Amino acid sequence: MMKTSLITAAILSVSFAGHALAEGTLDAVKARGIVQCGVTTGLAGFSNPDEKGNWEGLDVDVCRAVAAAALGDAKKVKYIPLTAKERFTALQSGEIDILSRNTTWTQTRDTQLGLNFAGVNYYDGQGFMVSKKLGVSSAKELDGAAFCIQAGTTTELNLASYFRQHGMSFSPVVFDTSDQTAKGFDAGRCDVLTSDQSQLYAIRIKLEKPDDALVLPEVISKEPLGPVVRQGDDQWFNVVKWSYNAMLNAEELGITSANADEMMKSNNPEVRGFLGLEGPKGAGLELNDDWAYQIVKQVGNYGESFENNVGMNSPLKISRGLNALWVNGGLQYAPPMR
Amino acid sequence: MKYDLEPTLPAPSSTTGVIGWMRRNLFSNATNSIATLIIGYFLVTLLGPALQWAFIDSDWFGDSPAACTSGGACWAFITYRMDQFMYGFYPETEYWRINITFLIFAVAIIWLVTDKTPYKGYVSIFVLFIYPVIAFYLLYGGSFGLEVIETHKWGGLSLTLVLAIIGIVAAMPFGILLALGRRSNMPIVKAFSVIYIEFWRGVPLITVLFMASVMLPLFVPEEITFDKLLRALIGIILFQSAYMAEVIRGGLQAIPKGQYEAADSLGLSYWKSMSFIILPQALKMMIPGIVNTFIALFKDTSLVLIIGLFDILAIVQAANSDSAWLGFSTEGYIFVAFVFWVFCFGMSRYSQNLEKRLQTGHNTR
Numbered sequence: 001m002m003k004t005s006l007i008t009a010a011i012l013s014v015s016f017a018g019h020a021l022a023e024g025t026l027d028a029v030k031a032r033g034i035v036q037c038g039v040t041t042g043l044a045g046f047s048n049p050d051e052k053g054n055w056e057g058l059d060v061d062v063c064r065a066v067a068a069a070a071l072g073d074a075k076k077v078k079y080i081p082l083t084a085k086e087r088f089t090a091l092q093s094g095e096i097d098i099l100s101r102n103t104t105w106t107q108t109r110d111t112q113l114g115l116n117f118a119g120v121n122y123y124d125g126q127g128f129m130v131s132k133k134l135g136v137s138s139a140k141e142l143d144g145a146a147f148c149i150q151a152g153t154t155t156e157l158n159l160a161s162y163f164r165q166h167g168m169s170f171s172p173v174v175f176d177t178s179d180q181t182a183k184g185f186d187a188g189r190c191d192v193l194t195s196d197q198s199q200l201y202a203i204r205i206k207l208e209k210p211d212d213a214l215v216l217p218e219v220i221s222k223e224p225l226g227p228v229v230r231q232g233d234d235q236w237f238n239v240v241k242w243s244y245n246a247m248l249n250a251e252e253l254g255i256t257s258a259n260a261d262e263m264m265k266s267n268n269p270e271v272r273g274f275l276g277l278e279g280p281k282g283a284g285l286e287l288n289d290d291w292a293y294q295i296v297k298q299v300g301n302y303g304e305s306f307e308n309n310v311g312m313n314s315p316l317k318i319s320r321g322l323n324a325l326w327v328n329g330g331l332q333y334a335p336p337m338r
Numbered sequence: 339m340k341y342d343l344e345p346t347l348p349a350p351s352s353t354t355g356v357i358g359w360m361r362r363n364l365f366s367n368a369t370n371s372i373a374t375l376i377i378g379y380f381l382v383t384l385l386g387p388a389l390q391w392a393f394i395d396s397d398w399f400g401d402s403p404a405a406c407t408s409g410g411a412c413w414a415f416i417t418y419r420m421d422q423f424m425y426g427f428y429p430e431t432e433y434w435r436i437n438i439t440f441l442i443f444a445v446a447i448i449w450l451v452t453d454k455t456p457y458k459g460y461v462s463i464f465v466l467f468i469y470p471v472i473a474f475y476l477l478y479g480g481s482f483g484l485e486v487i488e489t490h491k492w493g494g495l496s497l498t499l500v501l502a503i504i505g506i507v508a509a510m511p512f513g514i515l516l517a518l519g520r521r522s523n524m525p526i527v528k529a530f531s532v533i534y535i536e537f538w539r540g541v542p543l544i545t546v547l548f549m550a551s552v553m554l555p556l557f558v559p560e561e562i563t564f565d566k567l568l569r570a571l572i573g574i575i576l577f578q579s580a581y582m583a584e585v586i587r588g589g590l591q592a593i594p595k596g597q598y599e600a601a602d603s604l605g606l607s608y609w610k611s612m613s614f615i616i617l618p619q620a621l622k623m624m625i626p627g628i629v630n631t632f633i634a635l636f637k638d639t640s641l642v643l644i645i646g647l648f649d650i651l652a653i654v655q656a657a658n659s660d661s662a663w664l665g666f667s668t669e670g671y672i673f674v675a676f677v678f679w680v681f682c683f684g685m686s687r688y689s690q691n692l693e694k695r696l697q698t699g700h701n702t703r
Contacts, residue, residue, distance in 0.1 A: 079490075
């Protein structure tokens, strides 16, 4: 599925790459007074509508941060739900300004579709979930096991190559949707369920006895997910990239939505630079000087966003893992704001 | 000697009442008895737990999954989000606009389908020409002091109804014209109709929607952006009118040739003979086919979920991915199935009623 959509998008992009807007996206966004943001049609923790119809999630927070930086109001976002097949066309044709729809950063997408990835807001990877009864603690012990897999994804290919590499065998049990995969695992049709780790946690909640299932530590593929913009509009690319970097830097500097006002009094030059009191301010980005303050005040820092949407304050309870800040042994690292 | 007649005895108890009915209908011979037992076994073993799950052990209200303690169906998932399933992302303070729009429509339709209500002609003109304008301004806004509600906020059952009603109402006249065109003697009109019908019938609706949503924006200049809902609607109408045309053509072909000749011999023009003699008979004859197409269209509207429009099915699926409410997909899908069933069954019953009412007696039943 992913492959066909890629090929279609690639063919299209041959004739439409660099199909840039006459005016810059930032100017268009300011004139319109709203950021158009492409999101999923519903993915737990990343982007889904709550019962009041407000969008929430880790990917949604990137859009809100950009709106806070560019327009001073995180609510000024128009969410356009897109399916996996439509997403790149919607961005290329100018229907949306940012695509924040758990999209994996790959060479093909970055170089052939006329797109730019503005960062990685979630380091994902394919993982395994097993029943605790199995008494397994590592993927290396899974030789000969039956795997529940969702059809039409790259999951099966990754699994096959991992097992071949380690000289082990497996038998696949293929299901059509993620719901069915979860039911299959529940019913004992397979020993192991494999999918992207962020999905495993969402599936685990759907199980009859979530506590009996265990997500193994091994990750067998790289899936860096991040916001995407059109190629050829560096100004807007910078705005999106630095809006996300500001969320990371805020966490590193200990600035949260709760203490942002208090931090204004800080003597730390890095904090003052972040809040736009000194340093580069907003000039280079063509934004207001308090753009980063607005992000952290209205949306929060990356840590807050992570914990509230997918982490320990959410039902998903995903641990930070690779997504911890570099100072805590993770991969999330933003260049300094000075 | 006894000469008076014996009083008539009541029929044996084994042939009357419940037992008699069961003997006649369920256990009339060995094969039927076995079939009854097998089906009865499945009904008891399946229906019992299903009812237990859906009604006895179920929780109907609550604002979190914690409210579902009985172990059966958690209908709280549905009732808690009912507003969203009905109105999508429409702002809560503006729900009245959707309510009024559909209320006017419902009243007008009931007026039209009820026997012996006066001014049917005026009401149909209102529904076909004035109502769409009112509905547009009510739903979309932008005039008369109403706030603009962009179509990306529309969703739920109201979006399903908008797609289905506009699709049905617009496809009908196009379908009639195409059917007449296909039977026309004018070569260009005929060729156009045939090509149009065969083209649109030859592609799946999902392809049409996908083209409208994904390809079309790439071929027009960037300043022109068609609304996504409008694109989907145009796709549905183009597609549906081709199907409608073929159903109506079936009706036209079933009219005996004598009717055409009679109309001609009265000196009626083409349009007069069509609208007074041929079409009324053809449409009446094709009611089952037309309603069948309507029902198919109503269910097809759920395909818009592949282009990211939140009809009732898509919005239930999205609600299903709310991390606070994971794991209630069964309840969600049963609810959607029930909503679709209610509407389709309603249409089907009305068409049967209409058939009986318009029955003028060639084939008495």
